[in-house]
Amino acid sequence: MWKGRFSQPTSQLVQSYGESVSFDWRLFAHDIRGSIAHSKGLVKAGIITADEQAQIEKGLLTIQHEIETGNFEWKESLEDVHMNIEAELTKRIGPAGAKLHTARSRNDQVATDVRLYTRDAVDAVVMLIQSLQRALVEASERSGGAVVPGYTHLQRGQPVLFAHHLLAYVEMLSRDIARLQDARKRIDVMPLGSGALAGSTIILDREYVAKELGFAAVTQNSMDAVSDRDFATEVLFAIALCGVHLSRLSEDVILWCSAEFGFITLSDAHTTGSSLMPQKKNPDVAELTRGKSGRLVGNLMAMLTLLKGLPMTYNRDMQEDKEPLFDSLDTIKAALAVFAEMIAGMEVNETRTRAATSDPMLLATDLADYLVNHGVPFRSAHEVIGKLVAHSISEKVAFADIPLAKYQEFSPAFEADLFACLNLETALAARKGIGAPSPQNVAAQIARWKEALS
Template sequence: MWKGRFAKETAELVQQIGESVSYDWRLYQHDIAGSIAHARAQYKAGLLTEEEFSQIESGLREIEADINAGNFEFRTSLEDIHMNIEAELTRRIGPAGAKLHTARSRNDQVATDTRLYCRAEMEVLAAGIRDLQRALLDRAEKYAATVVPAYTHLQRGQPVTVGHHFLAYVEMLERDLGRLTDARTRVNVSPLGSGALAGSTINLDRHGIAKELGFDRVSTNSMDAVADRDYIAELIFVIGLCGVHLSRLSEDLILWTSAEFGFAALSDAHTTGSSLMPQKKNPDVCELTRGKTGRLLGNLVAILTAIKGLPLTYNRDLQEDKEPLFDSIDTLKLTLAVNAEMIAAMEIREERCRAAASDPMLLATDLADWLVRQGVPFRHAHELVGKAVAASVATGTPLDQLDLATIDPAFTSDATSVFSLETALAARTNPGAPSIENVRSEIARWNTGLSSN
């Protein structure tokens, strides 16, 4: 493609380090779509005859069909997907194929291809997030009233329900989906027509090309258009943060399925055994999800590091954007799918949850609130309950069986009325609080919202 300027063939090692077709081949559908739109603009501008445009479009469709069927040979000597397709097109249809690159550079071509690719994959990721939300919502609905301890510092804190717990992850995933949707507005911008960095003296209809390819608008600065990889970094960030949320869910389930907690049981189909210890049932999906999150965050660091020191405009360093992008998308798609399947098959061991939630210490804050309602300032109430807890621990007497009046006269005989999980949960009616009524209302709201998506 640059033989006019160079007298020697590119060295074999340079070809090895410079080729990208071994992984950017997956852009082929988007490259072909962009090329057809570009050729159509050339035809409308009088640069191609109707016959030449027809040859180009038919030739590109045939190449696409061959790639789909696995009958296309990619050549690393041609570096990338763009030149592989263009060279094969010219071989098949002759001189018309050599006209395709008029008023276009690989710089704006690859930017167009990756934007189209990101846009398409974002739709798949969004669907995967919705599927996982539905699986979590199904479990939340089944166990809406199952009381379980909630934790801070991995110490028992206050009672909630399993439904409330799972709805927390539905909320996290909704934010991920919102970020994905928002990022799409910055992805869906057409750089085609920006050329290598300064456009072209042959002016094609950029708006027409953008419309054909489904872009919302065209880029407004040719230098930024070919140098910009913010949209890739942003997408990888959104993917990474979604991975962090999945990792937190995984950690909860790893704890919940342990013998020490025993709150949940995963299906045999989503766990593995041990090659040595026959009793083991390991939550490998959760552990792999947790582990792959590090990979997603590494990809984010990789892309940010690749672009942080680049002068305008295009630099070959930008070739390093694709492998982190492809890997992050592939990893999250698989992780979302397997987690949705695993959650849908998971069962909660309600008796273990009830046993853990029966710990009266979970209602220590409710006891302090009871004192407040009797007119005791909260800080003093907190101190008095703290003394009661200390006495409970020291004597081995459950908090709800302690003679609280010996701690302070503020504890009247009806103070122990707070030691009821049903009463405690029913009192938590503020928006966002875990009363069973609130939880069921939220489940109904989410069911309505997700059924329309």
């Protein structure tokens, strides 16, 4: 492609091996936006005329329209999105197009394009996370007073409102948003004007160009500017962790809709059948999402591995940054959208949840708390209730059916009022500390999230 230095044409194998236009074409709108801003900077610096800038802008917008309507021919021989657009522009408008690349390199150009693309994509992902949060809050409200066992080690622990369980994921997702928004601050710095690595002797007003592109600041070191992909790595980390959160929610959904749990029913629109077993209703959306989380983690590892051994500044290895970034953004967007839709169609089977929470052992901790409130040290209370649990299991008698006299054999601190704490509603209402799942607290949290997400 480059005629000046080379006497032989590039091998066809090398062209095919090195091209990136097959995937970086999707940067076209951001590349064109960057080029238009750059052309305005060239006018301000007296490098091109206003008329030439108008030709450049009109030509670029025409090319953008053709790309958007599928009428643009991408050429592998031109390697990437940048050269395809610039070559076509120059072919159409002549010398003005050939002046566009003054005072910039593909190194600072691609760094700018990827930042512009990623900034827009992060905003879109945040909106999709908020949509899933809204779906979870609405599902929490629909679940009413449904109570489920809270689990540790996948063993029944204590009773919680189903809504409280769903709202835990709303909290997780809020941290994902915070991480993405924080990463966005470091995306929002413009590298354009850094040249290949050492800027240019042709001085442009970088702050002016940055303002045209909506960047909050400009980079301060040209070598760092063209080689920095920290912003993309941060975004990949935030996406990977969001994927892990979706995977955990997926696992809960898969368990909940199994015959063994039966806590929820997913709509027919979000499940699939079996090619052999006609009775099956499979939670494929949740399973696929659980699987795709591994892909998101893999893309993060690919980026970290790509960058770890690179010297300053730009190296061709960095062409490999785009596919994992694009793939993770596409994957998380699709997962968030379909998950929000699935949660919106989910129904809670309160009969099954109530049956699961009829397990009297769920209130063992409440009995220990009762003893603590009657002056027994917690460790002693824990030991007493452990022995009481053993008695209940060996005698096959529920806590509520053990007579007071028997309770008092385990501890004289037990009194007749102990039976009040063996009531599920009473036990839940007593969990009124900040962050605990009393109905009053959960209702307040639902109201808080509805307002925050409105």
